[in-house]
Amino acid sequence: MGRRNDHNPEEFNELVLTQVEEFLTHLPASQLSLRKVAKMIGYAPSTLIHTYKNWSMLLLKVNARTLDRLMATLTPLEQKFTDPEQRLYAIAEAYCAFACKQPHLWTLVFEHKLPAGMDIPDWMQHRINQLFSLVANCLTGMNSQVNAEQTLLSANTLWASVHGITLLALDDKLSLNTNTNPNEMLVDLLDNYLLAWKSAQGEKR
Amino acid sequence: MGRRNDHNPEEFNELVLTQVEEFLTHLPASQLSLRKVAKMIGYAPSTLIHTYKNWSMLLLKVNARTLDRLMATLTPLEQKFTDPEQRLYAIAEAYCAFACKQPHLWTLVFEHKLPAGMDIPDWMQHRINQLFSLVANCLTGMNSQVNAEQTLLSANTLWASVHGITLLALDDKLSLNTNTNPNEMLVDLLDNYLLAWKSAQGEKR
DNA sequence: TTGAAATATTGAACACCGTTCGATAAAAGT
DNA sequence: ACTTTTATCGAACGGTGTTCAATATTTCAA
Numbered sequence: 001m002g003r004r005n006d007h008n009p010e011e012f013n014e015l016v017l018t019q020v021e022e023f024l025t026h027l028p029a030s031q032l033s034l035r036k037v038a039k040m041i042g043y044a045p046s047t048l049i050h051t052y053k054n055w056s057m058l059l060l061k062v063n064a065r066t067l068d069r070l071m072a073t074l075t076p077l078e079q080k081f082t083d084p085e086q087r088l089y090a091i092a093e094a095y096c097a098f099a100c101k102q103p104h105l106w107t108l109v110f111e112h113k114l115p116a117g118m119d120i121p122d123w124m125q126h127r128i129n130q131l132f133s134l135v136a137n138c139l140t141g142m143n144s145q146v147n148a149e150q151t152l153l154s155a156n157t158l159w160a161s162v163h164g165i166t167l168l169a170l171d172d173k174l175s176l177n178t179n180t181n182p183n184e185m186l187v188d189l190l191d192n193y194l195l196a197w198k199s200a201q202g203e204k205r
Numbered sequence: 206m207g208r209r210n211d212h213n214p215e216e217f218n219e220l221v222l223t224q225v226e227e228f229l230t231h232l233p234a235s236q237l238s239l240r241k242v243a244k245m246i247g248y249a250p251s252t253l254i255h256t257y258k259n260w261s262m263l264l265l266k267v268n269a270r271t272l273d274r275l276m277a278t279l280t281p282l283e284q285k286f287t288d289p290e291q292r293l294y295a296i297a298e299a300y301c302a303f304a305c306k307q308p309h310l311w312t313l314v315f316e317h318k319l320p321a322g323m324d325i326p327d328w329m330q331h332r333i334n335q336l337f338s339l340v341a342n343c344l345t346g347m348n349s350q351v352n353a354e355q356t357l358l359s360a361n362t363l364w365a366s367v368h369g370i371t372l373l374a375l376d377d378k379l380s381l382n383t384n385t386n387p388n389e390m391l392v393d394l395l396d397n398y399l400l401a402w403k404s405a406q407g408e409k410r
Numbered sequence: 411t412t413g414a415a416a417t418a419t420t421g422a423a424c425a426c427c428g429t430t431c432g433a434t435a436a437a438a439g440t
Numbered sequence: 441a442c443t444t445t446t447a448t449c450g451a452a453c454g455g456t457g458t459t460c461a462a463t464a465t466t467t468c469a470a
Contacts, residue, residue: 002419002464030318034457044420045457051418055457111316113235113376154397157370157390164369165362171318185362192359193394195401209436212447239428249449250428256447260428 012051013061015041020062024104029111034058056115060124063109067127070098070106074134084141085194091134092162092186099166100182107170110163135159143198154197161189217256218266220246225267229309234316239263261320265329268314272332275303275311279339289346290399296339297367297391304371305387312375315368340364348403359402366394 019040023032034055038045052058073094081087099106114120136155139146146154169182224245228237239260243250257263278299286292304311319325341360344351351359374387 002417002466004418004465007418007466033455035455046421046459047419049458153385153389153393156373156385157393157397160370160373160390161366161394162369164367164372165365167369167372168361168365180358180361184358185365188358188362189366189398192362192398192401194397196397209447212437238426240426251430251450252448254429 009051016048016052016058017062017065020058021065021105024062024108025102026104028104029059029108054115056112056118059108059112060114060121062105063112064124064127066102066105066109067124067131069102070095071127071130073098074131078134084138085198088135088138088142088158088194089187089190091138092190093183095162096166096169096182096186099170103170106166110167132159135162139197142194143200146197146200150200158189158193161193162186165189214256221253221257221263222267222270225263226270226310229267229313230307231309233309234264234313259320261317261323264313264317265319265326267310268317269329269332271307271310271314272329272336274307275300276332276335278303279336283339289343290403293340293343293347293363293399294392294395296343297395298388300367301371301374301387301391304375308375311371315372337364340367344402347399348405351402351405355405363394363398366398367391370394 016037020032020037023036023040034048035045037058038048048058049055052061074091077087077090077094081090132155135158136151139151139155139158165182165185169185221242225237225242228241228245239253240250242263243253253263254260257266279296282292282295282299286295337360340363341356344356344360344363370387370390374390
């Protein structure tokens, strides 16, 4: 017992997250447990609880890192595509590509539920807002005649739709066996939705 | 021990599903367990496993009933709306309304994961196909100039998008605090997507 | 330098969970 | 009347997240 003679909170956290991420690149979150993580890093389960408060919070930290990684793949597109429409396509594609490359990490982000009563921490909400802004900014740059309220609605609609398409691509529950390519669906969505949106004259239909 | 003198497989199944559904109209599936169901119906846990093979299969039976209920709210729309476009709007709205009225039942359908290796039974896939057909049929009736392949793609896209919007409406994880009305988003999606789709001349852009 | 406070870490216990299995009682079939 | 099938159970198993008192180490102050 007692303290290890080389303890460093930052390193400890890094050790935990790294091991969890390594696990989730191979196996789904349903097979992960606090006790397994403890064994992987060579600590007792109760030590993990002491530092993360509970299992759910540990997972939330993992999810925050995942969103950071996702953000890191999306931000370069801001410079690469000055045309907001092209950028929106690129973002949607990159988002889906990320989800397909790291399905377990991505799935965990959206399946994870906080314990009842506890609501989402600011540092997590902030990351989500950042991602959402990428989409919203594209729309703002595309048709300046659409008012802010409608733009926000459209951003929500597209955000949710892209999410839904990606979700069905990963585990095609409730989908037909016709394994439709997710990218094809994303392009189809944007093609159709944006065509009407761009020509909107600032009026809701 | 031994057999109850009034045993009837059909009644037993009905008892179980009824109790589970009653539970899920009040509390989320995360709080439900096989042992609780056993206690609710006054049987031993192992009895439930004996009849349903495992916990996952019991939940799948619940989900099948949920899809039946959902289907029952959608099929009347087939007669009520002869115009396929209006019908599509009505279906999307009813779908979302159902999800909002029975969030725990609906959520369970799409969060439930089968054990690895075991794939979805025919009687479940059949129900999903039925629901999907409702959407596909609307599209088929709307623009006969679009080929079958493109129609299938569009049906997939809309299906997934409506699903994503509904999902975000229920637990607005990854959503902004701006609690956008899900019906507003659905109408927005269909307005924009269909406007372009209807005017497509059988050619992919 | 000594003593007190804070911190890190543990192992044992707890209350759950889904599942397995042998025993047993009642029904059904011959 | 006897056998087979079926329904049901209780006990056990290995798993889960969490609590908590105990302990060892470091930190800090007097």
